[in-house]
Amino acid sequence: MPAANASLVRSARIxxxxxxxxxxxxxxxxxxRHNIGFLWLFVEPMLFTLGITTLWTVAGLHQVSDLxxxxxxxxxYSTVLLWRNMPNRCIGxxxxxxxxxxxxNVRIMDIYIARIALEAMGATTSFAILxxxxxxxxxxxxxxxxxxxVLGWLxxxxxGAAFAIFLGALSExxxxxxxxxxxxxxxxxxxxxAAFLVEALPPEFQSAxxxxxxxxxxxxxxxxxxxSVFDARYDVGYLVAVNLGLSIMALALxxxxxxxxxxx
Numbered sequence: 001m002p003a004a005n006a007s008l009v010r011s012a013r014i015x016x017x018x019x020x021x022x023x024x025x026x027x028x029x030x031x032x033r034h035n036i037g038f039l040w041l042f043v044e045p046m047l048f049t050l051g052i053t054t055l056w057t058v059a060g061l062h063q064v065s066d067l068x069x070x071x072x073x074x075x076x077y078s079t080v081l082l083w084r085n086m087p088n089r090c091i092g093x094x095x096x097x098x099x100x101x102x103x104x105n106v107r108i109m110d111i112y113i114a115r116i117a118l119e120a121m122g123a124t125t126s127f128a129i130l131x132x133x134x135x136x137x138x139x140x141x142x143x144x145x146x147x148x149x150v151l152g153w154l155x156x157x158x159x160g161a162a163f164a165i166f167l168g169a170l171s172e173x174x175x176x177x178x179x180x181x182x183x184x185x186x187x188x189x190x191x192x193x194a195a196f197l198v199e200a201l202p203p204e205f206q207s208a209x210x211x212x213x214x215x216x217x218x219x220x221x222x223x224x225x226x227x228s229v230f231d232a233r234y235d236v237g238y239l240v241a242v243n244l245g246l247s248i249m250a251l252a253l254x255x256x257x258x259x260x261x262x263x264x
Contacts, residue, residue: 018105022114045085045126049077067197068226071140074130075221076194082123082153083160083192083214084185089115090168092178108258112168116161124153145224152220155236158243159213166250169257193218198233210235213242 053073090112100106134140143149171177192214198206209215216234223232 014105015110018110019114019117022100022106022110023118026114026118043126045078045081045123046130048081049074049126049130052077067229068140070134071225072222074127074134074140075225076218078123078127078130079152079156079218079221080189080192080194080214081126082120082156083163083217084189085119085123086116086160086164087167087181088185089119090164091171091181093168094172108169109165109254112165112254116164120157120161124157127153141226143225144227148227149221149224151236152217152224155220155239155243156214156217159217159239159246162243162246162250165254166246169250169253172257173253188214191215197222197230199231206233210238213239 053070093111093115094101094108097111100111101108131140131143135142167177167181171181191212193209193212198209198215198219201209210233216236216239219232219234220236220239222230223234
């Protein structure tokens with residue numbers, strides 16, 4: 001193996017080892033070894049989604065609509081949890097982990113990636129377990145288009161990761177970001193498409209709704225699950241463009257923050 005390739009492989013192994021160590025540290029710091037420990041990683045989002053599904057079913061919403069309410073709640077709230085929890089963990093993440101920066105192989109981006117990966121694993125596991133359980137109990141039908149479901153989930157995770165890195169790096173420049181994000185997250189919740197379909201909106205509001213990237217994410221995943229019973233509205237090209245633009249801004253800002261942090 002050429003020396004350059006050997007060096008690249010060695011660097012990759014070191015970086016993977018760093019990310020693995022940060023993941024384990026994050027799990028132990030957040031969940032500890034008591035009770036059910038790291039299982040809370042996916043049990044917590046499962047309980048939230050299950051609670052919403054139960055509430056809507058008890059309220060009788062399944063009797064006033066032809067939509068599969070359990071699938072509607074599962075796809076809507078699991079999608080929101082995927083992208084919303086990532087910024088929650090990245091904003092203000094550097095200060096409590098500043099001691100780790102003394103290790104030359106640990107960078108700000110490593111901390112962000114570890115936290116984002118942990119949230120993605122938790123939300124994905126929760127979604128998969130609940131989905132299989134609901135299908136097994138015959139509460140919902142299996143997804144109509146599994147490939148579209150995977151595509152929608154990956155695009156949502158991409159958006160959440162880019163958004164998280166951007167807000168995380170921005171929070172290092174201004175403490176206001178952390179203070180504004182929590183109320184903003186609650187305001188974005190009803191606008192993200194979890195509780196509505198774009199086709200149910202007045203025609204004059206549908207185009208405006210699709211300008212919100214998260215609405216496109218939710219519509220794609222719902223189309224994959226039960227697209228035959230409603231007219232899904234989304235633009236994959238627009239969502240990819242937003243994700244690319246947000247990723248570029250996030251990486252540029254993170255690089256600037258990293259350089260300033262080194263200089264300090």
